[in-house]
Each structure stands twice: as C-alpha cells, then as structure tokens.
Amino acid sequence: AKLLGKARRVVFDPAMYAQAVERLALERDLRHGLERGEFQIYYQPVLDVRTRRPVEVEALVRWHHPERGLISPGEFIPIAEETGLIVPLGHWVLAEACRQLAAWRTAFPDCAPSAVSVNLSARQFRHPSLTADIAQILAETGLPPASLKLEITESVMMDDTASTLEALRDLKQLGVQLAVDDFGTGYSSLSYLKRFPTDAMKIDRSFARGLDQSREDQALVEAMIAAANALRLQVTVEGVETEEQLEFLERVGCDLVQGFLFAPPMPPDEVARFLHTGLQT
Numbered sequence: 001a002k003l004l005g006k007a008r009r010v011v012f013d014p015a016m017y018a019q020a021v022e023r024l025a026l027e028r029d030l031r032h033g034l035e036r037g038e039f040q041i042y043y044q045p046v047l048d049v050r051t052r053r054p055v056e057v058e059a060l061v062r063w064h065h066p067e068r069g070l071i072s073p074g075e076f077i078p079i080a081e082e083t084g085l086i087v088p089l090g091h092w093v094l095a096e097a098c099r100q101l102a103a104w105r106t107a108f109p110d111c112a113p114s115a116v117s118v119n120l121s122a123r124q125f126r127h128p129s130l131t132a133d134i135a136q137i138l139a140e141t142g143l144p145p146a147s148l149k150l151e152i153t154e155s156v157m158m159d160d161t162a163s164t165l166e167a168l169r170d171l172k173q174l175g176v177q178l179a180v181d182d183f184g185t186g187y188s189s190l191s192y193l194k195r196f197p198t199d200a201m202k203i204d205r206s207f208a209r210g211l212d213q214s215r216e217d218q219a220l221v222e223a224m225i226a227a228a229n230a231l232r233l234q235v236t237v238e239g240v241e242t243e244e245q246l247e248f249l250e251r252v253g254c255d256l257v258q259g260f261l262f263a264p265p266m267p268p269d270e271v272a273r274f275l276h277t278g279l280q281t
C-alpha cells in the first residue's frame, strides 16, 4: 500500500493540475480584487405575493474580473470561504448594501425597499466581531436595524452548538432580522426551527422548480409554508419562474416571492427603475 501511495503521487494528471493552478490564480486575484474595487452588488427584488409589489431586495455579490469578465458567486464564494477572504469581502457587502439602502431611502422615500437581505457565510457568522461590525455599519449609515435581514443557511444555523445559538441571540438583540436560507436542503426537522430566534424562512429554489412536475414537491412546499406560518415566520420562496408556481404559492399562504418571473438580480440603477415603475407581471 505504501508503494502504491508513492507511485500514485508521481502520476501527473494534467486536468487536476490545471484546476489547482486555476484555483491558486483565482485566490490571488480575489485578494487584489477587493483592494481594486472589482466587486459589485446586484440586487434582486423580493415581492409581496398578495400585492405583487417589490418590498425588499436581496444583495448578491458579483465580481468583475479584469480578464475573465463577470464571475458569479458560486465560483468565488467557496474559495473566499476557504481562504478566509470572505470575512473582509462579506464586511464590504454588508457595508455597501446598507449604504445603498440608505441612499435609496433618501432618493425615493416612497418606494424604497423596507429591507435589504445580505447572505452571511459560515465563517463570517462565526467571526467574533460580527455583531459589533454590524452595529457599527448601522450606526454609520443611520439605518434602523430592522431594515437589515441576515440570511444564514439552514446547515450553518442548525449546527447545534451553544455558540451558534449565542451568536443568533446577539444578532437578534441588535434588532436585525434573521432568515434561514436554503431551507429544505439540510437535514433538520421542522420542529427544530422553533428553537432558533429567527424571523423568516427562505425555501430553496430547487422546490420552486419541482412545483411544476411533482406532487411530492407541492406537498413538501405546502407543509413547509404551513410550518412557517404556525411559527409566525415570514416565508419566502426563491426561484419563482412561472405564473403557475406563483398561483400555487399564493394559494398555500406564501408571503414573499423572488425569481426571474419578476426580476433577476440587477445593478442598483436598474433596481431603482424597477422599484419606481413597480410594473410587474
């Protein structure tokens, strides 16, 4: 076995090598990208199911790479997470999203979103200065804490340690809103939810897709929404792409929806136009 192990090490796999080099390059670029201001936040409107009007926005980060063009977060967030660069990047996203919401409120007092949602990574969530950093950002932007909603994935939130609960309570105490993101993709039971001080549940977009073909997915979504309502959690379904999905969600008591049916994530000026005209389907 030892010999084999040694032999394996000298086998050159060009594909794997290329992948490793690519990763290292991205890691290096990520470090500089933040200093050079290559990141931008797109915002996706979140609509009230009943009024079909935009009420909130979710901040989704984009990277304008000097050679590769626009890179989606699915590609660089995992690297940022592993290297720890997510901490300064995430801080920038929080500060910029709060600054943007405050600016919209000044510019359009009547149709500015009631909240901006920001995704928190596991590493950011566990960082000891998170609550203090957020408090400082809120103070600097003058934004009421309830205008900021933090999205924490089910898997991070349900990692049932004392420190998780403590971190959630600290944030709650600050007055920000807490949402369980990607709900339904983890292993937690619905009853788990009531132990956490959360305000909102976001059902993963894989379920919206399933609504069209699968009775099981319909039943699951209905059950998740019923549980959210019973626990008085505001419930959002993401990835809504068709009128049929929207009608189903309205019937079963979903509060908020976001998806390509209404609008994709957009740069701030386009979002402002969307909020202004408020013209939906």
Ligand code: C2E
Residues within 6 Å of the ligand: 044, 059, 060, 061, 072, 073, 074, 077, 090, 093, 119, 120, 121, 181, 182, 205, 238, 239, 240, 241, 258, 259, 260, 261, 264, 265
């Ligand atoms: P997420 O939090 O689940 O965000 C929703 C994703 O679904 C977004 O992808 C959005 O563009 C996409 N989406 C929205 N509506 C539809 C639809 O109708 N159909 C389909 N097929 N997709 C839709 P995006 O922007 O590529 O972000 C991917 C993930 O990257 C996010 O998933 C989130 O987990 C992560 N992410 C984005 N920005 C940040 C950030 O600032 N910090 C952290 N930690 N993670 C981020």
Ligand code: CA
Residues within 6 Å of the ligand: 058, 119, 151, 181, 182
């Ligand atoms: Ca999210």
Ligand code: CA
Residues within 6 Å of the ligand: 181, 182, 204, 205, 238
């Ligand atoms: Ca999701």
Ligand code: CA
Residues within 6 Å of the ligand: 228, 229, 232, 233, 234, 235, 253, 255
């Ligand atoms: Ca509700």
